[in-house]
Amino acid sequence: MVNISNEASLIRYFCTAGYGMDQFVINEVTRKLAAHDIEQLQGKVLFSSSVHIKQVKQLKSVERLFLLMKRDSPLKLPAHANPGKVASVLRSTLIGDLQQWTSAEMTWRRLQGVVADKEKEREGEDQRNVEEEEVCGEEIGSDFQIMKKRRKLDCGDEYVITGDDFTAEKHDQDTTPPQANQYSSVPLSFRISCKCSGSLSRHLSILEVSKVLGVILSEKLGWKVDLRNPQIEITVYLRDDHCLLGIPLTRLPLANRCYIKTTGLRSTVAWAMADLAQIQSGFLVLDPMCGVGTILIEAAQEHKLACFLGLDVDDRQLHKASENVAFAKLGDRMHLLKASSTNMPLPSESVDVVVCDLPFGRKFGTKTDMAASLPLILAEMERVLRVAGSLVLLLSPQLSCILKKILTQPQTGTQESANQQGAQDVTSIPTQRNEPSMGLMTKPRPPLSSLKHQTTLRLSLGTIDGLLHKYIKTHV
Structure with missing residues (x-):
């Protein structure tokens, strides 16, 4: 609900945003601040609003907030x-x-x-x-x-x-x-x-x-x-x-969250992923490679009536994620579990939303050949996702090309090639950073034919760029 400021004065603001985040900013200021006279410039959004400044400061998609002079x-x-x-x-x-x-x-x-x-x-x-x-x-x-x-x-x-x-x-x-x-x-x-x-x-x-x-x-x-x-x-x-x-209007960027102790993925991008997933009350949201839990924490701050589950195989990452969850006081709505993203201990069609930032780049990369593991990871995500559920992925441009090939290859031969790739994954590489063998599934994987593409956006992650993809599961 938008609360109009007692001063009842229309104030003109502008904010800066990372590359590719402009539309998220426009949607957020329109929805939360009843903003109008919105103007988009490169890397900046100008808008007018009468809501209380405390509400304006709660914007999640912006980097810095300014009073326009x-x-x-x-x-x-x-x-x-x-x-x-x-x-x-x-x-x-x-x-x-x-x-x-x-x-x-x-x-x-x-x-x-x-x-x-x-x-x-x-x-x-x-x-x-x-x-x-x-x-x-x-x-x-x-x-x-x-x-x-x-x-x-x-x-x-x-x-x-x-x-x-x-x-x-x-x-x-x-x-x-x-x-x-x-x-x-x-x-x-x-x-x-x-x-x-x-x-x-x-x-x-x-x-x-x-x-x-x-x-x-x-x-x-x-x-x-x-x-x-x-x-x-x-x-x-x-x-x-x-x-x-x-x-x-603030000494530090709004992107610096007071409720996150250890940072991982940039908070504005994590928020954008949760926003794109369109989480609703009562949903179970899964991040199968949660790292320090940034995406889930951003989603939990925004959606008070949803539940969240984070999986990872790295004990150090899970420890930091646990500290972040406690710091954000989300222990009653968020749970963490050590498990492999290629063999998740979850029933089929048991989660409403899957969000995942697959590690890549020099800062967040892993020893794993993520390109080789991608078919197995996608198959597990599709398996646990319910029909009509959303899958939101953040990938490098290189992994995005591989993803497109996996999801658009002809129906015939898809299962065979996926099985061959899966066999290679099981015998030659771990599935994530420092990941021990966890009894990977070796049964044949079905072709990923139920994931329907919704949108693809390019976002700046700082020193590198990533591609944000959204898919909807259409059938079993």
């Missing part, structure tokens, strides 16, 4: 412009009407009364998690050059102002005294974070952008620079197609 057309820099002309363009585009800034300050101060929380207590640990899972990175594999170029365009360069930036000479136009702050007798302390990408990054000095903006805010509004612990941070995004200015 200014949305403008891209900068138009004249060819071969001198520094003075560039500064003039920056002032007119980024600053504009100072009333817009004072109005944003008033909104920010009002929101601060309810935005403040216990983030500082976990800032150190969460910041390390952020560094381990940077949204922008370099990809390994066949798509390396494409993905590296795309992320460079998305992220661009960043510059944060320093105190030395304000030693620059004052501009002739900026000699008027600072305006009195009508909202507080104490001037705001601030710093500026500027991110520039595209062709602008080749022709525009990030230092100059931050300097021009910082000098004017100091002179016109009386704000004070504080690089260590500012009250407010002004974030500037400059791209070839738009110009955005905003104020972060």
